[in-house]
Amino acid sequence: MTRVFVPLDASAKSVGADQVANALAMMDGVDVVRTGSRGMLWLEPMVEVETPRGRMAYGPVQAHDVPGLMAAGFLEGKPHPLSHGLTEEIPYLKQQERLTFARCGVIDPLDVADYEKHDGFKGLEAALRMSGAEIVDVVTKSGLRGRGGAAFPTGIKWKTVLDTPADQKYVVCNADEGDSGTFSDRMIMEGDPLVLIEGMIITAVAVGATKGFVYLRSEYPDAERVFGHAIEAAKKAGYLGDDVRGSGKAFHLELRRGAGSYVCGEETALLESLEGKRGVVRYRPPVPAVSGLFGKPTALNNVNTFASVPIILHRGADFYRDYGVGKSRGTVAFQLGGNVKHGGIVEKAFGLTLRQLVYDFGGGSASGRPIRCAQIGGPLGAYLPESEFDIPLDYEAFAAKNALVGHGGVVVFDDTVDMAKMARFAMEFCAIESCGKCTPCRIGARRGVELIDKLVKSKRREVEHDTLLDLCNTMTHASLCALGGLTAYPVESALRYFPEDFGLPVRN
Amino acid sequence: MIETSLEVDAVDRAIAGSLHLDGAVLPMLHAIQDELGYVPGFATDRIAEALNLSRAEIYGVVTFYHDFRSTPPGRHVVKVCRAEACQAMGADALVDHMKQRLGCDFHETSPSSAGSVTLEPVYCLGNCAVGPSLSIDGKLHGRVTKERFDDLAKTELG
Ligand SMILES: Cc1cc2nc3c(=O)[nH]c(=O)nc-3n(C[C@H](O)[C@H](O)[C@H](O)COP(=O)(O)O)c2cc1C
Ligand code: SF4
Numbered sequence: 002m003t004r005v006f007v008p009l010d011a012s013a014k015s016v017g018a019d020q021v022a023n024a025l026a027m028m029d030g031v032d033v034v035r036t037g038s039r040g041m042l043w044l045e046p047m048v049e050v051e052t053p054r055g056r057m058a059y060g061p062v063q064a065h066d067v068p069g070l071m072a073a074g075f076l077e078g079k080p081h082p083l084s085h086g087l088t089e090e091i092p093y094l095k096q097q098e099r100l101t102f103a104r105c106g107v108i109d110p111l112d113v114a115d116y117e118k119h120d121g122f123k124g125l126e127a128a129l130r131m132s133g134a135e136i137v138d139v140v141t142k143s144g145l146r147g148r149g150g151a152a153f154p155t156g157i158k159w160k161t162v163l164d165t166p167a168d169q170k171y172v173v174c175n176a177d178e179g180d181s182g183t184f185s186d187r188m189i190m191e192g193d194p195l196v197l198i199e200g201m202i203i204t205a206v207a208v209g210a211t212k213g214f215v216y217l218r219s220e221y222p223d224a225e226r227v228f229g230h231a232i233e234a235a236k237k238a239g240y241l242g243d244d245v246r247g248s249g250k251a252f253h254l255e256l257r258r259g260a261g262s263y264v265c266g267e268e269t270a271l272l273e274s275l276e277g278k279r280g281v282v283r284y285r286p287p288v289p290a291v292s293g294l295f296g297k298p299t300a301l302n303n304v305n306t307f308a309s310v311p312i313i314l315h316r317g318a319d320f321y322r323d324y325g326v327g328k329s330r331g332t333v334a335f336q337l338g339g340n341v342k343h344g345g346i347v348e349k350a351f352g353l354t355l356r357q358l359v360y361d362f363g364g365g366s367a368s369g370r371p372i373r374c375a376q377i378g379g380p381l382g383a384y385l386p387e388s389e390f391d392i393p394l395d396y397e398a399f400a401a402k403n404a405l406v407g408h409g410g411v412v413v414f415d416d417t418v419d420m421a422k423m424a425r426f427a428m429e430f431c432a433i434e435s436c437g438k439c440t441p442c443r444i445g446a447r448r449g450v451e452l453i454d455k456l457v458k459s460k461r462r463e464v465e466h467d468t469l470l471d472l473c474n475t476m477t478h479a480s481l482c483a484l485g486g487l488t489a490y491p492v493e494s495a496l497r498y499f500p501e502d503f504g505l506p507v508r509n
Numbered sequence: 510m511i512e513t514s515l516e517v518d519a520v521d522r523a524i525a526g527s528l529h530l531d532g533a534v535l536p537m538l539h540a541i542q543d544e545l546g547y548v549p550g551f552a553t554d555r556i557a558e559a560l561n562l563s564r565a566e567i568y569g570v571v572t573f574y575h576d577f578r579s580t581p582p583g584r585h586v587v588k589v590c591r592a593e594a595c596q597a598m599g600a601d602a603l604v605d606h607m608k609q610r611l612g613c614d615f616h617e618t619s620p621s622s623a624g625s626v627t628l629e630p631v632y633c634l635g636n637c638a639v640g641p642s643l644s645i646d647g648k649l650h651g652r653v654t655k656e657r658f659d660d661l662a663k664t665e666l667g
């Protein structure tokens with residue numbers, strides 16, 4: 002029997018991976034193994050064959066291609082028009098620095114033994130020999146900052162939780178992944194869920210928590226299924242429960258489903274939602290690290306933050322710190338999407354340019370038309386024109402341009418995009434998703450939609466333009482959370498770089 | 510509206526199944542909607558009673574979240590992505606085509622001659638590299654052109 006790997010990733014399935022797996026399973030001599038995706042999503046469904054030389058990739062494969070592939074001898078890795086040679090040699094993958102995504106697409110995501118064979122649980126093993134303060138120290142020294150958007154230093158957050166005495170502490174994973182254009186959390190949860198579980202156990206050991214929750218958006222039923230099974234597998238193997246691998250420490254993990262609210266990705270709204278309430282943002286202080294879930298100290302992090310922790314504990318703080326630039330250390334799994342030829346996951350150290358990402362990895366636009374701009378960091382991120390693509394991907398460089406790296410999503414647009422429409426969409430989205438607690442966001446976003454409609458039709462555009470900028474200013478400075486506070490980024494950047502789309506004069 | 514015994518059973522089972530959880534309200538509402546396709550009005554009273562909370566609190570929760578609906582949907586629920594990455598790949602034209610073909614707008618259900626399909630917008634399905642994307646009864650589909658939607662309508666919405 003020859004092992005043939007077919008992704009069970011939701012994106013791969015959305016373009017026919019299940020049908021391919023079924024067709025392959027009916028062939029003689031084929032042993033189908035379902036894995037996560039390697040992240041080269043334009044090649045999905047991508048099938049890999051295990052050969053003595055290594056894994057060979059074929060894609061995009063449809064079910065009706067299977068007989069032809071068999072006839073061509075793909076089980077021996079023989080050539081075929083859909084062949085891409087050795088998977089690891091595909092330039093898109095070869096040029097990446099896969100730390101967090103090292104196992105994604107490689108292993109069977111629900112096989113604990115396979116995970117352990119690929120360095121799984123080595124980070125936990127190291128952590129269990131250390132004190133909580135020592136673990137926190139390693140994470141602080143690694144330079145890891147939150148991958149959910151705000152980029153807060155993870156070690157500092159954990160230290161607060163560790164230093165706050167309480168009878169109960171929690172670890173909460175933010176798997177709400179509401180930013181459009183992002184899917185790295187989903188891909189980890191489907192392709193390597195045990196690395197997230199390991200990261201959360203290490204966190205619990207570090208801060209002294211015994212209970213954890215994963216808050217997963219309802220739009221991800223596949224991730225819910227896979228991750229639910231992963232929790233069961235980890236329990237069975239003794240990694241979750243009253244006594245984590247004989248350490249005498251307890252850690253219990255529960256998976257919870259969100260209900261279609263973007264603002265519930267904001268950490269305090271998420272906690273309200275977990276408590277069974279409306280997802281309304283809390284005032285702070287206190288921060289969740291002091292008073293979080295049910296008023297207890299809570300270490301709340303993004304999926305990719307937790308998933309980066311095991312390798313830091315296993316390989317050491319310096320190993321991780323050596324990747325990256327300035328104050329942005331380590332790697333990020335960028336997500337390339339929208340109108341781009343080679344969309345997918347690109348895990349690289351901070352510091353590569355947007356141009357390298359969009360052109361060298363992305364291969365330009367999918368439509369073949371010139372690229373006009375990209376939105377980086379989700380629906381609250383700025384639109385940057387092609388002329389600004391030499392900016393390095395690093396938190397501080399982006400902040401200096403009133404832009405965000407955020408959760409690492411990059412959405413590419415060709416020259417057919419109407420930027421007035423995109424600006425209007427940003428305001429509309431804010432109005433739909435506002436939690437309603439503060440006026441600048443709740444009312445401002447509605448006025449924003451109206452103002453943009455008026456502006457593009459107006460004869461006195463300069464006046465509407467000033468009013469719109471004034472509104473953006475109010476929303477930026479008077480909103481309680483970043484939903485109202487950052488909606489001006491896409492709007493102002495659209496106005497600044499593409500005034501002609503609003504019928505405004507082009508400035509020099 | 511008079512509740513049916515089917516509804517009462519589903520609501521009571523959902524409440525009993527999640528009563529032991531911390532922050533049980535969302536798990537209860539999900540369990541009800543998973544089974545019935547919607548959350549009937551009287552469920553608010555039952556959950557409030559079971560958790561010793563006010564009806565107003567539970568009502569506030571049900572109405573806050575986009576996912577929960579108070580009336581039965583059509584035979585199928587189609588959620589189409591309106592977010593930026595799918596827009597960059599032509600989602601707006603796809604949405605117009607779908608509305609026309611189904612004969613209904615967002616948050617509406619198509620007439621039964623068009624298959625009794627409830628159409629909802631969604632803001633990203635995490636499928637942004639192979640858009641435009643939509644889901645049919647929870648199953649995700651990528652690279653959806655107008656033609657592919659017409660094919661899906663025949664096979665999945667018939
Ligand atoms: C409107 C809004 C939505 C957010 N959505 C998410 C999200 O979906 N996932 C996420 O991890 N963080 C999200 N965040 C950021 C969280 O509030 C928080 O900073 C983060 O989860 C902390 O984890 P980290 O330090 O590991 O990044 C959002 C913030 C705001 C204001
Ligand atoms: S900015 Fe918007 S989402 Fe944030 S607290 Fe205010 S109303 Fe709620």
Ligand code: FES
Pocket residue numbers: 181182183590591592593594595596632633634635636637640642
């Ligand atoms: S933007 Fe449509 S799936 Fe993400």
